[in-house]
Amino acid sequence: MAEERKLARTVMVQGTASDVGKSMLTAAFCRIFTEDGWRMAPFKSQNMSLNSYVTPDGKEIGRAQGVQADACRIPATTDMNPILLKPSGDRTSQVVVHGKPLRDYDAYEYREHYLPKAESIVKQSLLRLRQTSDIVVMEGAGSPAEVNLRDRDIVNMRAAAWADAPVILAADIDRGGVFASIVGTMDILSPEERDRVKGFIINKFRGDVSLLRPGLDWLEERTGKPVLGVIPFLADIGLEEEDSAGWKERERTRLALRDNGREDMLDIAVIRFSRISNFSDFDAFRGEPDVRIRYVATVEDLGRPDAVILPGTKNTMEDLQAIRSSGLEQKLLEYAAGGGHIAGICGGYQILGFALSDPFGVESGGIARIERGLALLPIETVFLREKRTVRVAGHFAGWEKEGGQTAIPIEGYEIHMGETKLSDDSVRPFCVAEYGMTPLLEGVSLHRGRIWGTYVHGVFDNDEFRRHWLNRLRARNGWHPEESVYRYKEKREAAFDRLAAHVRSHADMDAIRHIVGI
Known part of the structure; x- marks a missing residue:
């Protein structure tokens, strides 16, 4: 025995x-x-x-x-x-x-x-x-x-x-x-x-x-x-924080360390939702010498960044209302109309759509509710009772409206309650994601990638994609591309x-x- x-x-x-x-x-x-x-x-x-x-x-x-x-x-x-x-x-x-x-x-x-x-x-x-x-x-x-x-x-x-x-x-x-x-x-x-x-x-x-x-x-x-x-x-x-208390201290430290005198620093603003979730999505930027990340909660703080990211949130409806009442919504719409680059991840992706519907009161305390989104992407989201949690692997679909797919790999994960559908099937997806053995089109890319959204958390952990996106922002400013020297997963280990x-x-x-x- x-x-x-x-x-x-x-x-x-x-x-x-x-x-x-x-x-x-x-x-x-x-x-x-x-x-x-x-x-x-x-x-x-x-x-x-x-x-x-x-x-x-x-x-x-x-x-x-x-x-x-x-x-x-x-x-x-x-x-x-x-x-x-x-x-x-x-x-x-x-x-x-x-x-x-x-x-x-x-x-x-x-x-x-x-x-x-x-x-x-x-x-x-x-x-x-x-x-x-x-x-x-x-x-x-x-x-x-x-x-x-x-x-x-x-x-x-x-x-x-x-x-x-x-x-x-x-x-x-x-x-x-x-x-x-x-x-x-x-x-x-x-x-x-x-x-x-x-x-x-x-x-x-x-x-x-x-x-x-x-x-x-x-x-x-x-x-x-x-x-x-x-x-x-x-x-x-160099490791992800569990909660926003440590995160806020880390951001103060990082901004102090990031004053390196470069004139070609990319300024990226992340909207600071009150229920921000999975803020570790932006940790990989800490290793990029030409990036400054700012977390923005007011109209006065937004300025004119090179790109704005709407992150994940535990309460999409509440945070949508918050940016609406603060005046940030109007500023973001003006920024987008002026040619600004905007990306949305998970809840931020949902907010960029035309409408958010909560028929079962999943986010609204049991009360059915519908809110209009920022209408920057042709999507509509319905919140369901079942949460989707899944690992994702696939490849980036490219920015151009026409042409072949790129070979840039994408890995990450999804955590969300909403189901999002396209209201215009002709738009380009953000990536081709493989869930097990099933490839599906995921996310939306509009205006040759100037505005895009995805459910894939950890998308910026992918070194090749992260640098590809940053170099597009650099090109818009007339700056030369940077070599991809930072390996996030190696640095994390x-x-x-x-x-x-x-x-x-x-x-x-x-x-x-x-x-x-x-």
């Missing part, structure tokens, strides 16, 4: 607050232990994010767990993030369970009626991961010290107890009050929870660590727990190695291995 395999060891990264670096620390540990030869898996029982990831089998999970799976060099599965919350309003979220939408819940209803059912889903997913891995690195959410959530917790200390996971508590020194946040968190935890915490990591440090030493000594004496590392701030890591080396050199990895039990 075959010997029963032992369950994987576990370790959990929790934080004193949101955006202290839990996701990146988890990714770093995933890559470090993978490099050390262990079979790894990430896990976060419940994630709240609009920046999602599609698994190879066409399911939707939080992007952070997709990134962490990539750090482990394994395919992502829904067991790594069995429950995903996608905010659609201030108090309402779409609940995605094992990669498929369940329904919308308001905060109270979710806490009182769904969380008790979620516990078994979380435990089953965690068990499956532990049966096929050597180590599972778990990630908490927010803070374990939220006393109002403790009795229904499925993502912090109760989840750690289910896996018997030692906890490393991370805190962000960059936002101030790091010692108070750690001590305050520890004081609020129960004695059993405090025992589970094995040490602290102070993240995003800037300065001379010797000046911090008296505080570290005080913290260790005050809590009886070791400081396992002081991790210096790592600018522009190098970013994992850089992150892992950075954490290795500033954390006590021997102590952390001991905590894990290896």
Whole structure:
């Protein structure tokens, strides 16, 4: 009889607050232990994010767990993030369970009626991961010290107890009050929870660590727990952020770094929807030396960019109304009439069409609704109850109205509730997409590619297409084309190695291995 395999060891990264670096620390540990030869898996029982990831089998999970799976060099599965919350309003979220939408819940209803059912889903997913891995690195959410959530917790200390996971508590020194946040968190935890915490990591440090030493000594004496590392701030890591809090800080850093004195910088404006989703679509631009990305929410900020991109959004109707009431709609129409370049991705693609219809109230709280779009593309969208999540591979169809197709490959993924149909079959598609073995025309390209839209997220991750589009913008300005020197996927893999080396050199990895039990 075959010997029963032992369950994987576990370790959990929790934080004193949101955006202290839990996701990146988890990714770093995933890559470090993978490099050390262990079979790894990430896990976060419940994630709240609009920046999602599609698994190879066409399911939707939080992007952070997709990134962490990539750090482990394994395919992502829904067991790594069995429950995903996608905010659609201030108090309402779409609940995605094992990669498929369940329904919308308001905060109270979710806490009182769904969380008790979620516990078994979380435990089953965690068990499956532990049966096929050597180590599972778990990630908490927010803070374990939220006393109002403790009795229904499925993502912090109760989840750690289910896996018997030692906890490393991370805190962000960059936002101030790091010692108070750690001590305050520890004081609020129960004695059993405090025992589970094995040490602290102070993240995003800037300065001379010797000046911090008296505080570290005080913290260790005050809590009886070791400081396992002081991790210096790592600018522009090169990996996707989970939420917009980290994204906004990264954009400030990036714009400061991008002042390189070039006169031929392309100015690309991305409309900053209030429910912007999958903003990682634009991460690949960070490696292009001739591009400056701006995120625009007001008429005054738009200016006259070389191109405007309407990104994805979790609530297309709401964000369409927002740009209409802000005056941005009229500015975009004037920009397009003046020869401006506009691209739309997913929700942004839908907004560029003639009409958006929500007969089942999918985006409108159960109320049927119809809105006119910007009417820049000959499409109409109907929102359906079923969400489409699928990986896409194919090729770009070219800009010209006539002529053969180009050979530029396109890969990405779709995540959307709407079904979009052409009202003019004579227009050129954006790409020829292959869904399995079935090639289909996807998206729309109009005015020789000056205005185009697609459902394919990650389209700019394709190096050849991204540079092809940028060079068209350069040509419009009378500038010479740039060579394609940036390889996004190669740089992304190098970013994992850089992150892992950075954490290795500033954390006590021997102590952390001991905590894990290896």
